[in-house]
Amino acid sequence: MAGLDAATLSWSAQPLALPPALQGRVQAQAVTMAGPPSDALPREPMREAVYQSICQALAPQLGCTARQLAVQRRAGQAPQLLCNGQAFTGCQLSISYADAMAVWACTQEGSVGIDVQGLPGDAQTDIDAAGWPAVAALYLDPDAAAALAGLQGMDWQRGFAQQWARLEAQLKCAGMPLTEVHHRQPGWNAGMVVTDLTTDSGALALAWRTSA
Known part of the structure; x- marks a missing residue:
């Protein structure tokens, strides 16, 4: 569990622009951390x-006040919002990290998942040799995998990152772990509103589904 001490890093937060279907139902922010120019940013801060x-x-x-709230990490589950040390069950959180950026989303109406992804390589990366098309075929739904057909080089990498972000956001929304596509039941993501969001730090997607 973590409270309100982030003094080891400077950071800024900006609301994410959501489509009309999600406005008033979901709140989401991008948090950008400033760190040493040559060292990897430590995950805990x-x-x-x-x-x-x-x-x-x-x-x-x-x-309430911000100091009455805290976020509890839970292995294999969505993070939990606490108020005065007690679980606030009417609020679902989703968080994702990529390099010096993180994103989070919250809803009090249904379930939500958010994910940000960097590119799997750079302009010199041989995507086939690295095995990324095989990964796409194993994990992406057929429609998502088909969206990559015909793409080459960096266009393929950008397309893959976006489709992977969409997959992870939907899995988080459904409360499911990452599995190969043939292990997921048909209709597992039925009723979800899935949207691509704009960021300078990679591909970003959000999925929301109302309560049953």
Whole structure:
């Protein structure tokens, strides 16, 4: 569990522009961390910055202060929002990290998943030799895999990153782990609103589904 100490990194948060179908139902932000220019950003301070962003954004809506809120990590499950140490069950969170950026989404109406993905390589990467098309065939739904057909080079990488972000967002929304496509039941993502969002740090997708 983490509270409100993100002093080890400077960070900024910006709301993500959501389509009309999600406005008023989902809240989402991008959190950008500033770190050493040559060293990898440590994950724990990044988490602290994201948790602080969540608490600050949600406190006014929940009628409490940011210091009364905290975010609890749960292995294999979505993070849990706490208020005064007790689970706030009416709020579902989803968080994703990519390099110096993180994104989070929250809903009090149904379920939500969000995911940000960097590219799988660079302009010099041999995608076939690296095995990425095989990964796409194993994990992406047929329509998503078909969207990559005919793409080459960086266009393929950008397309793959976007389709992978969409897949991960939907899996999080459904509360499912990543599995090969043939292990997922038909209709597992029925009723989801899936949207691609704009970011400078990679492919970003959000999935939302109303309560049954």
